[in-house]
Amino acid sequence: MSGIQVKGEVLNVKPVGEYFSMTVVAPGIAERSKPGQFVAVAVGGESGGMLLRRAFSIYSVRETGVYGGTVEFIFSVAGHGTAWLAAQRPYDPIDIVGPLGRPFALPREPANCVLVGGGYGAAPLFTLADSLRTRGCRIDAVLGASTGDRLFGALDAKRMAASVAFTTDDGSYGEKGRVSDVLPEVIERVRADVVYACGPMAMLEAVQRVASESYDGAGIPTQLSVEESMACGIGVCMTCVLPIIGNDGQTRMARSCVDGPVFGGDRIRWDALGTVPDDAVGAHQ
Amino acid sequence: MVDVTVTIRRRVEKPRHVNVDMTTKLGNLTAPDPVFTASGCAAAGQELAAYNDLTAIGGVVTKSIQLNPRAGRATPRMAETPSGMLNSIGLQGPGIEIFINRDLAWLADHNVNAVVSIAGGTVDEYAKLAGKLRGKPVSMIEVNISCPNVEDRGQVFACDKSAAASVVQAVKRAAPASVPIFAKLSPDVTDIVSIAKACMDAGATGLSLINTTLGMVIDTHTMRPLLAGITGGLSGPAIRPLALRCVWQVHQAMPEVPLFGIGGIRTGLDALEFILAGATAVQVGTVIFHDPGAPQRISRELSEALAERGMDAVEQAIGLAHRPPDVIVPELPDPPGDVLEDELYEDAVDEADVFAEDEWLEDQDV
Ligand SMILES: Cc1cc2nc3c(=O)[nH]c(=O)nc-3n(C[C@H](O)[C@H](O)[C@H](O)COP(=O)(O)OP(=O)(O)OC[C@H]3O[C@@H](n4cnc5c(N)ncnc54)[C@H](O)[C@@H]3O)c2cc1C
Ligand SMILES: Cc1cc2nc3c(=O)[nH]c(=O)nc-3n(C[C@H](O)[C@H](O)[C@H](O)COP(=O)(O)O)c2cc1C
Ligand code: FES
Numbered sequence: 001m002s003g004i005q006v007k008g009e010v011l012n013v014k015p016v017g018e019y020f021s022m023t024v025v026a027p028g029i030a031e032r033s034k035p036g037q038f039v040a041v042a043v044g045g046e047s048g049g050m051l052l053r054r055a056f057s058i059y060s061v062r063e064t065g066v067y068g069g070t071v072e073f074i075f076s077v078a079g080h081g082t083a084w085l086a087a088q089r090p091y092d093p094i095d096i097v098g099p100l101g102r103p104f105a106l107p108r109e110p111a112n113c114v115l116v117g118g119g120y121g122a123a124p125l126f127t128l129a130d131s132l133r134t135r136g137c138r139i140d141a142v143l144g145a146s147t148g149d150r151l152f153g154a155l156d157a158k159r160m161a162a163s164v165a166f167t168t169d170d171g172s173y174g175e176k177g178r179v180s181d182v183l184p185e186v187i188e189r190v191r192a193d194v195v196y197a198c199g200p201m202a203m204l205e206a207v208q209r210v211a212s213e214s215y216d217g218a219g220i221p222t223q224l225s226v227e228e229s230m231a232c233g234i235g236v237c238m239t240c241v242l243p244i245i246g247n248d249g250q251t252r253m254a255r256s257c258v259d260g261p262v263f264g265g266d267r268i269r270w271d272a273l274g275t276v277p278d279d280a281v282g283a284h285q
Numbered sequence: 286m287v288d289v290t291v292t293i294r295r296r297v298e299k300p301r302h303v304n305v306d307m308t309t310k311l312g313n314l315t316a317p318d319p320v321f322t323a324s325g326c327a328a329a330g331q332e333l334a335a336y337n338d339l340t341a342i343g344g345v346v347t348k349s350i351q352l353n354p355r356a357g358r359a360t361p362r363m364a365e366t367p368s369g370m371l372n373s374i375g376l377q378g379p380g381i382e383i384f385i386n387r388d389l390a391w392l393a394d395h396n397v398n399a400v401v402s403i404a405g406g407t408v409d410e411y412a413k414l415a416g417k418l419r420g421k422p423v424s425m426i427e428v429n430i431s432c433p434n435v436e437d438r439g440q441v442f443a444c445d446k447s448a449a450a451s452v453v454q455a456v457k458r459a460a461p462a463s464v465p466i467f468a469k470l471s472p473d474v475t476d477i478v479s480i481a482k483a484c485m486d487a488g489a490t491g492l493s494l495i496n497t498t499l500g501m502v503i504d505t506h507t508m509r510p511l512l513a514g515i516t517g518g519l520s521g522p523a524i525r526p527l528a529l530r531c532v533w534q535v536h537q538a539m540p541e542v543p544l545f546g547i548g549g550i551r552t553g554l555d556a557l558e559f560i561l562a563g564a565t566a567v568q569v570g571t572v573i574f575h576d577p578g579a580p581q582r583i584s585r586e587l588s589e590a591l592a593e594r595g596m597d598a599v600e601q602a603i604g605l606a607h608r609p610p611d612v613i614v615p616e617l618p619d620p621p622g623d624v625l626e627d628e629l630y631e632d633a634v635d636e637a638d639v640f641a642e643d644e645w646l647e648d649q650d651v
Contacts, residue, residue, distance in 0.1 A: 002335035005578055042575060049368040051521050051575045097577060231363045231370060232574040235332040237325070238348075238374045239363040253356045253377055258332070274513070275359045282354035282380070 001232065003039075003098045004028050010092045011070055013085070018149040019120055020086045023072040023142040026118075029098045030061035030069030035128035036198075036225055036262045039071060039098030040194035040233035043081035052231050054081045056255075057124040057198065058099060071098065074123040074152055100233050101261050104128050104196055104223045111193035114163070114186055116179050116207055118199020121143045122152045124225060129160040130194060138162055140190045142183055144203070148173030163190070164182035180206035187214045198225035201273065208265035222265030234244070245278050251280040289587050302554030303592035307584065307599050309343070309566050310492035311543045312465030314424050316343040316398060316566060319599050320556060320584040323570030324349055324402040324429060325374065325468070327580075329388035334395070336577035344398025345390060349429040351404050352413060354380040359513035364502045369521030369549070370571060375430075376404055379419050382609060384386055384651055393422035400425040402469070406435040408455045415460035423464055427545075428456050428489075429473040431496040443471035443496070449480055450487035457488035469493035470531070472524075474507075477531050478538045491543035493568065494531045498524055514552050521571040525549030529562050536563020536604055554587020560587075560599065561606035 008026035014019075029039065038057050044050035056073035063069050077083050082221035088094065104124075107113070113132050115125045122143050129139050141161040145151040146169045154173075165182045166174025173221070175182060186192070187210070197207045204224045212219040230242040235258035245251045245267045253276060255258070269277055276283050307592040309319040321343040330345040330478030339345060342581050364371045378384065381403075389547060392399040401423050403414040415426060430449050433439035442448045453468050460466060470477060472495040481492055497518025504511040528548025546559025547568040556567045572579045587599070596602055605614060 002332065003399065005336055006574075051370060051523075052363075052367065059595055095576070101539045146392065229361055229363060231365075231372070232577075234336075234577055236328040237363070237372070237574060238328075238357065238377045239360075239372060241357070241360060241362070241377065276356045280356045282356040282377070284356075 003100045004032070005095070005097045008071075008094050008096050010088050010090055010094050011067060011089055013088055017077050017152065018147075019152060019213050020082075021072060021074050022085060022088070023070050024094050024096055024264070025067045025069070025097050026071050026098075027068040029071050029096065029195035030063045033061050033071070033099035034056050034103035034123050034128075035099050036104035036223075037099035038124075038233070038261065039073060039096050040100060041073075041085065041097075042095040042193065043084045050081055050084070052081075053097065053233055054085070055100075055227075055233050057121075057225070058059055059123040060127060061067070072155045074120050076120055076150075097233065098273055101257055102259065104225070104262050105264075106131055106135060107137060107194060110138075112138045112140070112190050112191045114140050114142065114183070114190065114195045116142045116195060116199070116203075117144070117157075118150070118179060118182065118197075118203040119150050120152050121197075121199030121203070121225070122157070124198050125170050125196065126153060126156055126160065132248070133160070138190065139162050140164070140186055140192070142167070142179045143174075144168065144179035144199070145173075146170065158254065166232050178206065179203060180210050183207060183210045184214065187211070187220070192220060194220055195222045196224075197222065201226065204265070204268075205220075205270050205273075208270065211265060223262050223267045224268070225261045226263060226268070227261065230257050233257045243275070243280055245269060252282075253280060303588050304427070305588040305591045305599065306587055306599055309599055311425065311467070311545075311565055313463060314398070314465050314585045316424075317341070317420070318343045318584050319560065319564075319566040320580055321346055321400065321545070321568045321585065322573065322580055323565060323568035324427065325372075326570035326573050330395075330397055330399075331388075331393055333573070333577060333580070337581045339395065339397040339580075342580045344400050344424055345392060346400040346427055346568055347384070347392075348378055348400055349376055349402040349404035350378050350381050350384045350414070351376060352381055352410055354378065354383070358631050359510060361428065362455040362512055362517075364517065366500070366502060366519065366521075367523060369519055369523030370574075371502060371517030371519055372497070373511060373517035375514065381414055385417065385421055389421055389423070398424040400427050400467075402427040402429050404429040405452075406432060408436075408451050411452045412455040412459040415456040418464070419460075419461045423461065423463045425467060425490075426509060427467045427469050427493055428452060428458055429469050429496070429647070431469065441471060441473075442470075443480065446480055450483040453484045453487035453489050465490035465543075467491045467493045467543075469484050469496055469545075469547075471496045472498045472527055472531055472548075478534050481539065481542075483536045485542060487541060491565070493545040493547060493639050494535060494564075495524070495528045495548050498527065520549070522549040522551055524556075525555065525558075529558055532559055532564050533562040533606075537607060540604060540607070541646075550583065551579075553583050553588075553590045556583055556587045557590050557602065560602045561604070563604040563607065565603055
């Protein structure tokens with residue numbers, strides 16, 4: 001199902017650690033959204049020079065309320081577009097398209113799920129946790145970031161999960177190290193059936209390696225949300241591609257905005273990220 | 286002291302439903318609307334259907350298709366630039382067979398005008414592609430000649446008169462007889478008019494102006510080109526004046542040739558600029574990434590802009606900016622809130638013989 005375009009209104013923007021949270025009144029998006037989907041937000045105003053929408057994972061939605069449906073996302077100021085967003089104020093108009101992309105696949109039967117978030121990559125894991133819980137799943141979480149300020153959702157995580165492990169690169173919060181350092185122990189301890197993760201590509205690759213080597217190499221499935229540079233977010237421009245192995249075993253350059261952003265970790269050609277592998281359909285023509 | 290009475294003249298509420306005939310003729314295709322989507326910016330239409338009624342616009346120009354499936358270039362494939370973007374997709378696509386069976390079939394099922402953009406590396410490939418479209422539900426063929434000619438050291442067809450002409454000629458011969466053929470030109474040439482003429486002499490029905498212009502961005506962190514393909518095509522409002530100039534020059538040289546104006550169109554007024562410069566229709570590309578509902582919005586804004594100027598058909602605006610200085614056409618009524626002295630206003634009315642005053646203006650006492 002495709003998204004809708006809403007001329008919404010900022011409800012609030014507030015700092016959260018090193019990040020910002022923005023809540024937008026955007027009726028229609030909340031009702032349709034599933035965990036793992038994202039919104040694409042126009043930045044810079046109607047006649048501004050920034051043409052491309054910015055993609056953000058949906059952190060939370062509220063279907064009804066005094067203001068109508070709202071959508072909240074968490075962002076870090078990375079460049080001009082996100083700086084503009086951070087400077088918006090309540091009642092400012094904001095043009096938002098969503099929900100977009102393929103959501104996380106959910107287990108049919110109750111399962112033990114480990115949720116791994118890197119930095120603001122934790123944002124989509126909370127609605128996911130809600131859905132998993134209503135299916136009777138056990139949830140454990142691992143959150144990591146470069147520094148303690150950049151960990152997102154520590155309190156939420158403690159509330160939603162049976163256990164939470166934190167890691168930071170500098171040791172300023174939780175264990176010093178990477179999420180992939182503690183993940184093997186968590187998987188074995190909770191007898192995990194599946195790993196869900198969202199964060200930087202290098203983190204996802206490490207998570208995939210750990211998951212596939214778990215249980216003496218038997219491995220468990222993963223659902224990973226990737227972040228590729230996007231121009232349209234709706235599947236028409238072909239800029240957001242990465243090499244993905246299809247059901248027929250063939251590698252194709254798939255669009256992360258409509259075929260993803262969530263992929264099974266075993267479908268991603270980790271050896272060939274950022275390239276078009278020689279064996280991809282239509283390579284080197 | 287002279288006593289001056291000033292009257293504020295305000296435009297009355299704009300009519301909600303403007304009745305402008307938006308049909309436009311591109312060879313023997315009569316399109317219901319002059320706004321089309323540009324190749325590579327709308328895939329094959331499906332994804333945009335959620336945001337636009339595609340039967341209400343002129344049609345969808347599909348992503349340039351080649352004979353075989355093609356994976357395209359490595360990433361990063363895009364960079365945002367001031368009022369524009371660079372792309373280096375490398376014509377990723379499924380190949381003509383899947384395209385016909387899946388994408389073209391979808392467009393036909395949904396009654397959307399399909400303008401099929403074709404791209405090849407040799408003259409023969411273009412001809413084969415055109416041949417495959419025989420008997421298929423195709424409203425028009427657009428020939429993307431901004432491709433390297435593999436038989437001529439990668440020289441781009443669109444940059445060479447005779448190469449451009451041989452592609453057009455071969456497509457014309459192989460294509461279904463009644464389907465209009467538009468050649469899409471590159472602005473990266475010294476004399477666009479001579480390339481345009483060569484394509485028309487070779488049998489094109491009309492021309493699409495323009496494709497992207499080559500640009501690049503260097504990443505100051507890595508201190509290397511940002512795009513994996515090093516250079517990329519620049520599009521968006523950044524290229525609008527350049528595109529408009531091309532349309533102007535080609536229309537001036539060949540006023541009878543149907544033209545698509547393409548490049549940086551973001552609003553109905555932008556589209557109107559192209560039409561006034563001589564475009565018969567327009568295509569909108571990069572703006573779709575900003576606003577997926579742009580094709581229909583621009584069409585609506587264009588019809589409103591035409592109505593505001595007292596025109597009841599888009600055809601009346603084509604090439605109007607080229608009119609000689611002594612030809613006077615209705616001009617836009619003054620913007621709301623403008624303060625005018627009565628006499629000045631009367632003069633303007635007499636001279637231009639504009640629309641009935643009460644239709645547009647309402648006296649306001651102060
Ligand atoms: C599916 C998805 C979900 C995302 N979720 C979040 C989130 O929850 N929180 C958050 O802070 N960020 C998220 N991002 C990254 C976010 O989109 C970028 O940080 C943002 O676009 C940067 O915009 P800018 O104008 O500040 O930076 P600039 O560098 O000025 O952006 C220039 C251009 O590059 C694109 N771009 C730059 N960096 C990225 C990137 N990392 N990913 C995609 N496009 C990029 C922008 O869209 C823009 O078109 C997500 C990206 C994707 C693809
Ligand atoms: C991402 C992208 C992909 C494009 N792909 C094609 C293509 O396959 N064939 C083609 O003829 N033009 C292609 N174009 C060029 C557009 O059709 C159009 O000519 C150009 O972008 C200028 O219009 P705009 O400023 O409205 O985008 C592409 C443009 C973009 C931005
Ligand atoms: S971002 Fe345009 S196709 Fe994915």
